[in-house]
Amino acid sequence: MYRIGCDVGGTNTDAAILDTNCLQDESKGVLATFKTPTTADVTDGIKTAIEEILNRSQIDRRKVLNVAVGTTHFVNAVVENDARRLDRVAAIRLCGPYTRSIPPFSDYPYALRDIVQGPHYFLDGGLEVDGREIKPLDPKQIRETVDQIVAAGIRSIAIVGIFSALDHEGRHEERCKQIILEAHPGLSVVTSHSIGGPGLVVRENATILNAAILSFAKTTIRGFRRAMKDLGLTCPLFLTQNDGTLIEASAAAHLPIKTFASGPTNSLMGAAFLQGQGSISELQDKQVLVVDIGGTTSDICALLPSGFPRKAANFVDVAGVRTAFSMPEVYSIGLGGGSRVRVDDHGKVTVGPDSVGYRLTEEALIFGGSTMTTSDIMVAAGTAGMGDPEKVKSIPEDVVKGAIVEIRRLLEQAIEKMKVSAAPALVLLVGGGSVIFPDGMSMQHIEPKHHDSANAVGAAIAKIAGDVDIIEVLAGRDEDAVLEQAKQKAIAAAVAGGANEEDVSIAELTKIPLQYVNNKATRLLIKAVGSLRVSSDADQEQREAHQDLTGNDLNETQTSGSDAEKAQSAREGSMTRPSVGVDLTTYQPDVRNGVWYISAVDVELCAIGCGILGTGGGGSPYNMALYVFNIIQQKGDGVIKVVALDALKDDDICVFGSGYGAPSVSDERVQSGDEVPTTIEELNKVLGHQDFQGIVADEIGGGNGIITFPTSARFDRPVIDCDLMGRAYPTVEHCTPYVYGHPVMPCCMADAKGNVSVMMRAENNTKLEGMLRTTCVELGNAVGVTGKPLSGKVMKDFAIPNTLSQAWFLGRAVHLARQQKIDFIQAIGDVTPVKLLYTGKIVDVSRDVSRGYTIGQCVIAPLSADEQEENTVSEASKETRNLIITFQNEYLIAYHEPTGSQQEKEVLCLVPDLISILGSNGEALGSPDLRYGLQVKVIAMPAHPLWTQGKEALRVGGPEFFQLGVPWKPVGEYKLPKSVIEEFNR
Missing domain, CATH: 3.30.1660 (Dodecin subunit-like)
Structure with missing residues (x-):
């Protein structure tokens, strides 16, 4: 019995046929492989490649068990914003009154949004985190909605129910789909529980993409089946998925998004199979990495003991859209067999990142061209046999040596980035460009037989x-x-x-x-x-009948609007974020007469800074920024205003408001937008306040740092450039005015369903926190909360000043560091006092709920010398001990792991000082984002003196409150942040 694998790449289409009875032999069962250029109609290339391996192997075609195809065809349609291959999509949320603050398509770049965006609807349905219904489904409401969708000429629908991951069979979503199809049987409907897990925005994004590509996927897969029929193959057809496993073609026609990353994954899985030294799980003393070298790039991925590739982060960016489906973590560098080699005026040799790519046989010196490539270098060095060696004899020996040194450096540096421990690495080398892998590498490597067709082999053995x-x-x-x-x-x-x-x-x-x-x-x-x-004969007959039925159901692409209209939309706008195309070296915020008028760019910068000040908590600044972007888009720049703390009069009234509960809940059951305003209105009624003059953030950290922006737009009152923490903390009692004796009660809580609770009195603030937490759980664990309004005098005495400005300057520093290619720690240090504590890689994350709430621990190991950034030397980068960070939601303490006879922790920083973990792009990682393998930098910033100079403040905000068992010591001297208003006022 035989299996056929086929992988369709951007340049070549590969095919391989394997004998299943010989998979353990030295040949790994590979009977034949073939490579052919990918064709405009990918089906032609697939047919050519498979026909060639069938002819070469001369096997009985009736004994082929299956054909497995991996293709980037579907993801390319999205990446290229191809209006001819994408449909408009109507989005239905089963959410009751929630999620309106971030409508569907909010996270889509403009060009793609213009192509796929259809109407969206908020319908009854959805679940709370404990499984209770938010609201029952309303069949009449669903039927009326689908009638509107059909009337708009739209044939593709994405259904997203809140916490559909709780509803194991997706009952709400599936029942909604059933009602829709009963009313209009010809529609294409995708349910989100079949796409991804918790996280509403990213799961919905992926569901919409899947719906947009459905018609094209069905047409393409029907073409694959036609090719099989023409070749005389009656076996089942599968497609390979992002995780290296198979999905039956009829299922793939409904879930094409699960095949988006199948190309790189096929190479990884093929390499693991071909390596010939037993399963990956047997290599306990080594970490196994696959290096796939093509003509333009080298892709590196680590394999888990299961033999599957290590997964990427909690979300994956596809064409500027954050999505929730699983993909392997692949690190790519601009180094391949066609990479250009140059020598500057000083004799320095550089390699890539540009490449001659598929023109290698025309432009490389060994083929009579005029461009020196890495392939020329390896032929000149005598380690590769291709082309005409006589044509590269004139390359100077020092250039050959210099190029090889540079190739070795680039590969070793990239491989080190993907390692997760100090254990020896075994590299599985695959790809047509692997001839440039130089001798003398610091790690063992294996180049399996058929390595240049590992992608097709990976598809065949999936x-x-x-x-x-x-x-x-x-x-x-x-x-x-x-x-x-x-x-x-x-x-x-x-x-x-x-x-x-x-x-x-x-x-x-x-x-x-x-x-x-x-x-x-x-x-x-x-x-x-x-x-x-x-499959048995009966199974085969049933599958063929099903395939015929499915094939008949694979309709031609349905479109809304002409192709010309869609193509025009694709050309208009390509911004994924407000700062794209903005020169931040010259950008100035709009500050006039002491009032800062917030723009979308300001929101983006503040959100990044709030993430850094969030010390791991405070909720998602990304989702909150999306909410504010929508407000500004609807109402225009300037609808949100900010004034300085000293602009308040002593008798002015300031209100507060924040999101409260579990971040994992608020990321799924997104706010309606009414929760915080409701608490302010209801509490003011209780207290008899007719008006207020300012809005203050409880905490500047995380999403709560900019939750004041929508409140400002709602009430037309300014945000005050300050907050009550200077960071993020887990409880309401962690607000400076309350620590210094000013009342937090009465305190109000509200959800989006009209439930409002006012706590008038409690014996102390700790008891109040318990009362709030209990009510919050009853209301679904994500609500709005506000404390008693306080006077301008109290704010000026006990608020942390200029923290919104601090967030803005931090966000700008990170952006400028990326733009100017400078160290972002240095850029942050120009904004606020900062200490780099550690540079390393996360090697373990654990969470314990035995105390009734989650206490986590993150272990970060030092980077190797090759992983260190060039020209960067610091004490933090020289450290050989691991760093341990304990967190509740916020990071509480950072200390070196004791080694040898050492018993006591060497504490580097602890609350109330700020600990922030930054990713490779300079943006902060919240504690829910911590995961194995991420390279990070850990920084510390000193807390405001209001937290450190008072005994009670240090008790509430310091190590005693969190039972850390060590005394506080300062990490540095606090410095008042610059004010955006003072800096840019005109």
Whole structure:
């Protein structure tokens, strides 16, 4: 029995045929491989490649078990903003009164949005994090909505229900889909629970993309089937998915987004199979990395012990859109077999990043061209046999040596970036450009047989997977039984997808407790994997009948609007963020007569700075920025105003308001936009306040740092350039006026459903926090909260000044560092006192809920010398010990891991001073974003003296409150942040 794999790349289409009875032999069962140029109609290239390997192998075509195709065809349509291949999509949210603050398509770049954006609707339905319904589905409402969609000429619909990951079978979404199709059977409908896990915006983005590409995917897959029929193949057709497993073609026609990254993954899986030294799991003493060298780039990925590639971050950016589907973490550099080699006037040799690419056989010296490439260098060095060696004899020896040194440096540096430990690395070398991999590398490498067709081999040997990504409430339940049930769901999903029931096993299992919930709600991510089941004759007949039915159902692409109109839309606008195209070296915020009029660019900069000041908490500044972008887009720049703290009169009234609850809930059950304004209005009624003069953020950290912006737009009152923490903290009692004796009560809480609670009195602020937390859980664990309004005099005495300005300057510093290619720590240091504590790589993240709330620990290991940035030398980069960071939601303490006989922690920083973890782009990582393998820099910033000079303030805001067991010591001297208003006033 045989398997055929085919991988369609941008330049070449590869095919391979394997004998399943010889997979353990030295040949790995590979009978034939073939490479042919990718054609405009990809089906032609696939047909050519498969026909050639069938002819070469001379096998009985009736004994082919399956054909597996990997293609970047679908993702290319999105990346290229191809209006001819994308449909308009109507988005339906099952959300009740929630999520209106961030409508669908908010996160789409303008060019892509203009092509795919259809109408959107907020309907009844959705779940709370504990499984309760937000509102029951309303069938009449759904029917009326779909009638409107059809009347608008739209044929593709994306359905997104809040916490559909809790609803294991997606009952709300699936029932809504059923109602829609009963009313209009010809529509294409995608449900979000089949696309991704928690995180409303990123899951919805992926669901909309999937809906937009559906018609094109169906047409393309029908073409694949036609090619198989022409070749006399009647076996099942599969497509390879982003995670290296298979999906049956009829399912792929409905979930094409799951194949977007199949190309790189096929190479990784093929390399793991071909390496010939047993399974990856047996290499316990090594970390295994795949290096796939093509004509233009080298792609590097680490393989897990399961043999599957390490996954990328919690979200993946596709064509400027944040999405939630799983993709491998691949690091690419501009180095390939066609990379240009240059020598400057000083004799320095440089390699790439530009390449002659597919023109190698025309432009390289060895083929009679005039461009010196890496392939020429390797032929001149005598380590590669291609072209005419006589044509490169004139290359000076020092140039050859210099180029090889540079190639070695680029590869070793890239490989080090993908390593996650100090264990020896084994490199599996694949790809047509692997001839440029030089001798003398610092790690062992293997170049498997058929390495240049690893992508096609990877498709041929791919297995079937079943995935479970759900949230389970574990309180009062047998945790082992719940986990076992979830495992069985994953196994059942794999078997249903075509896996052999006898060898399915659990390949991956991850448990992530949700923060600030008292019902032990935990996200479970489980993958079961098994080999492809050999079908019986009856199975084959049933599949062929199903394929015929599915083929008949694969309609031609439905479009709304002419292709010309769509193409015009694709050309108009390409901004993904407000700062794109803005020169921040000359940009000045609009400050007139002491009033700062906020623009969308200001919002983006403030959001980045609020992330840094959030010390791991405060909620998502990204989602809050999307909310504010929408307000500015509707109402224009200047609708949000900011004034300085000293502009307040002593008897002015200042109100507060913030999001309160679990960030993991608010990222899914996004605010309606009414929660905070409702608390302000209701509390003012209780207190008899007719008006107020200023709006103050409880905490500048995270999304709460700019939640004041929508409030300003709603009430037409200015935001005050200050906050009550100077960072993020986990409780309401962590506000400076309250610490110094000013009342937080009465305190008001509200959700989007009209539920309002006012706490008039409590014995102390700690008791109030408990009362608020209990009510918050009852209201779904994401609400708006406001404390008693305070006077301008209190604000001037006890608020932390200029923190919104500080966030703005921090955000600008990060952007300028990227733009000017300078160290962002240095750029941040020009804005605020900062100390670089550590440079390293996250090697472990653990979370414990035994105290009733989540306490986490992050372990960061030092980088190797090759991973260090060029020309960067600091004490933090020389450290050989691990760094430990303990967090609740916010980062509480950073200390060196004790080594040897050392018993006491060497504390580098602890609360109330600020600890922030920055990613490679200079933006902060919240504690929910921490994950294995990320390279980070840890910085510390001194807290305002209001936290450090008073005994009670230090007790509440310092190590005693969080039971850290060590005394506080300052990390540095506080300096008042610059004021945007003073700096730019005119």
